Amino acid sequence: MIDRNTTWRQGSLLKRDEFAMLGLEGDDDTCAVVISHDCDIPQDKESYLEVIVGKKVKKDKNFLSAKNVRRLCARFYAQNDDEFYVDLCFQNRQIIPRGDFAKLSGPCPTARITEADKRTLKQWLSIRYGRPAYPNEFENRLQRECRKRVSVEKGIAELVTKRSEHITALFFNLSDEREVELEDGTPYNLTIYVVYDLQNGAVEARKEAEVLAEEVFSLLRTVYGAPENATEICVEACTAIADTHLSLADLMKIDQWRVEWVSLHEENPDFVPMGRP
Numbered sequence: 001m002i003d004r005n006t007t008w009r010q011g012s013l014l015k016r017d018e019f020a021m022l023g024l025e026g027d028d029d030t031c032a033v034v035i036s037h038d039c040d041i042p043q044d045k046e047s048y049l050e051v052i053v054g055k056k057v058k059k060d061k062n063f064l065s066a067k068n069v070r071r072l073c074a075r076f077y078a079q080n081d082d083e084f085y086v087d088l089c090f091q092n093r094q095i096i097p098r099g100d101f102a103k104l105s106g107p108c109p110t111a112r113i114t115e116a117d118k119r120t121l122k123q124w125l126s127i128r129y130g131r132p133a134y135p136n137e138f139e140n141r142l143q144r145e146c147r148k149r150v151s152v153e154k155g156i157a158e159l160v161t162k163r164s165e166h167i168t169a170l171f172f173n174l175s176d177e178r179e180v181e182l183e184d185g186t187p188y189n190l191t192i193y194v195v196y197d198l199q200n201g202a203v204e205a206r207k208e209a210e211v212l213a214e215e216v217f218s219l220l221r222t223v224y225g226a227p228e229n230a231t232e233i234c235v236e237a238c239t240a241i242a243d244t245h246l247s248l249a250d251l252m253k254i255d256q257w258r259v260e261w262v263s264l265h266e267e268n269p270d271f272v273p274m275g276r277p
Contacts (some may be wrong), residue, residue, distance in 0.1 A: 002102050008041045011118045012107035014051065021103055022096055029056040031086045034107070035093070035125055049101045051094050057087040060061065061165045065197075066124035068080065074124075075117045079110040090128055127273055129258075134255070137181045138174065138188050141232045146223050155219055163212045166205035166242050168195045170216075173253040178255065187224070187234040192216060193254065198242040209240035 002008065014032040019025065024032055034041070034131070036049045054074070063073035072088045146155040160167060173191040182188060194216070196209035217238035224233045 002042055002044075002098070004042045006042050007106055008034060010036060010038050010041075011113035011121055013111045014104065015106075015108045017275045018104050022094075022100055024053060024094065026053065026055070026119065030054070031056060031076075031111075032094070033086060033088060033121075035121070044098075047098055049098060051096060052088045052090070053092045053094055054086040054088040057085055059085050060087075060142045061123045062161055063087070064120075065168060066127060066166075067164065067167075067169070068121050069124075069127055072121065072124045074113075075122055076111050076113050084111075088124075107121070134172070134174070134257075135177070135179065135181050135188075137232075141188070144223055144232070146219055152220065152223055156216055159212060159215045159219065166196050166208045167212065168197050170194055170257045171246075172257045173254040175253070185231050187230040187232055189234045189236055191236045192238040192257075193246075194238065194240045195243050195246065196240060198244050202242075206242070207272075213240045218258075 004214045012034045014022075014024075014034070016028065016030070019030075019032065022032075024030075024241065030053065032051045032053050034051050036046070036051075040046045041049065057073065059075075060073045062068065063071045064075075066072060070090060072170050074086045074088050075083055076086060077083050112158065142153040143151045146152045150158075156170075160170065171193040173193070174188055174193075177188050192213070194203040194213040198205065220233065220235040220238070224235060227234045227236065
């Protein structure tokens with residue numbers, strides 16, 4: 001029975017020697033992470049609990065901080081406080097009947113997740129369904145080539161990937177056009193914010209964000225032209241800004257643009273998760 005006194009929490013790891021009780025498989029580097037909300041775990045009206053099966057991997061800066069909607073390099077700590085990372089893929093979500101889960105003896109006592117990393121896990125789970133959908137026409141215009149066989153979208157992704165350690169997010173501001181399908185010849189007015197982590201190496205982070213902002217701005221202006229000549233996307237500005245300087249009012253007006261960086265890194269993946277198509 002799982003009641004209000006349970007020690008299970010979102011982010012808990014299952015004990016490896018109890019995988020078979022749930023029909024899970026994997027080697028010693030395989031981990032199963034609980035993703036059900038803390039409040040749902042003891043709720044007997046919830047017939048199922050959810051876990052994601054992943055594998056221990058080396059730290060990959062491109063999949064930290066919920067940057068990628070499909071993969072998360074989640075940080076945990078061992079009993080000796082050494083950090084380790086687990087590659088989580090949403091496609092590896094497993095639905096466990098509550099009765100089966102109740103047979104487990106409790107979470108793994110030698111692994112833990114910090115509150116900060118748990119917030120990242122929550123954010124990553126939420127963006128699966130909550131990320132913005134840009135107008136189809138805007139998305140189509142991002143498919144313009146910036147060089148042979150490389151779209152603007154992928155070109156931006158490549159730039160971001162090179163400097164992603166300190167970059168928290170890219171935000172696109174389309175203003176009143178964020179839900180509008182514009183006709184040919186009418187450009188989207190775009191302002192971009194490159195947001196960096198002020199708490200993580202502030203000086204270096206700001207420098208990296210400023211360089212990235214200039215690179216993205218240059219790429220877009222090269223493809224779409226100056227504002228007076230733009231017919232597809234009018235790039236008004238691309239600015240580096242600290243994460244602490246974005247207000248709630250700002251966030252209500254702009255949308256986070258999520259590069260599918262996974263396409264740049266999965267040609268030879270270290271781990272093919274269970275359940276992956």
